Amino acid sequence: MKVYFAPKSRAVRTVWLLEEIGQSYELERFTLGQKEMRAPEYTRINPNGRVPTLVDGDTTIMESTAIAQYLGAKYAPELTPGPDAPNFAMYLQWLHYAEGMIMPPINNYVVETILLPPDRRNPELAARALKLLNRVLGGVETHMEGREFIAGDFTVADTITGHAVIMSRRLGADFDNCSNLNAYADRLEGRPAFEAAETA
Numbered sequence: 001m002k003v004y005f006a007p008k009s010r011a012v013r014t015v016w017l018l019e020e021i022g023q024s025y026e027l028e029r030f031t032l033g034q035k036e037m038r039a040p041e042y043t044r045i046n047p048n049g050r051v052p053t054l055v056d057g058d059t060t061i062m063e064s065t066a067i068a069q070y071l072g073a074k075y076a077p078e079l080t081p082g083p084d085a086p087n088f089a090m091y092l093q094w095l096h097y098a099e100g101m102i103m104p105p106i107n108n109y110v111v112e113t114i115l116l117p118p119d120r121r122n123p124e125l126a127a128r129a130l131k132l133l134n135r136v137l138g139g140v141e142t143h144m145e146g147r148e149f150i151a152g153d154f155t156v157a158d159t160i161t162g163h164a165v166i167m168s169r170r171l172g173a174d175f176d177n178c179s180n181l182n183a184y185a186d187r188l189e190g191r192p193a194f195e196a197a198e199t200a
Helices: 013-023 062-077 088-115 123-143 156-171 180-191 192-198
Strands: 004-005 028-029 051-054 059-062
Touching: 004 013, 013 051, 013 062, 013 156, 013 192, 028 123, 051 062, 059 062, 062 088, 062 156, 123 156, 123 180, 156 180, 180 192
Parallel strands: 004 028
Antiparallel strands: 004 051, 051 059
């Protein structure tokens, strides 16, 4: 199994999950923005030239949440509630919350504060993105009251939405009055599998 990977990207989610389930893998490393990510050799595998991409035998799959669902269904049923599980709907909702709600403002904020040259950055757009990010994180803060993990026990969803929560805190989202989110992020960052993915 091969993971096309770059540090500090959504590819960390894929490696984190592989570490959680004890699945062996090899890494094909990139640096974000590296020209090789746009080379024909890679765009034949991932037409968007992005990471992560997972190659598992004859199967190639991109998009971190799709990869997580694939790995969970194929290799980690214990981390993947099925249709008859009482937390199935909750699991699906929070598995997809990251890309639907948290990552869009993160993406906009990163563009306006890191990726664009300083003379092209728009502080107003950055502030608007951060405000939206804080608002959508509020939903997670409320949901996490009395919970250790996003859908009951630790599941695949924690490697996706939990990763987005960790990213948000590191980017400077307002966690001052978010005791549930802080505890959740601390709990996830302390997992050996997460630490292994962070240092991959």
